[in-house]
Amino acid sequence: MRQPSSIPFMALLLRALTRLLTLLGNEPIRAYRPEAYYMRGPGPAWRAKHGEG
Numbered sequence: 692m693r694q695p696s697s698i699p700f701m702a703l704l705l706r707a708l709t710r711l712l713t714l715l716g717n718e719p720i721r722a723y724r725p726e727a728y729y730m731r732g733p734g735p736a737w738r739a740k741h742g743e744g
Contacts, residue, residue, distance in 0.1 A: 733741075
């Protein structure tokens with residue numbers, strides 16, 4: 692049996708979930724973009740192994 696105070700909470704939760712889904716529905720899902728992860732040069736491990744120059 693539900694307590695009387697849980698009904699407004701469920702309504703609030705449902706309203707928040709509806710708004711969240713509405714916001715997410717307006718934004719396209721971001722696709723994988725390899726250029727965002729492109730390595731921009733040798734890192735510190737490579738420099739330690741091969742020297743700075």
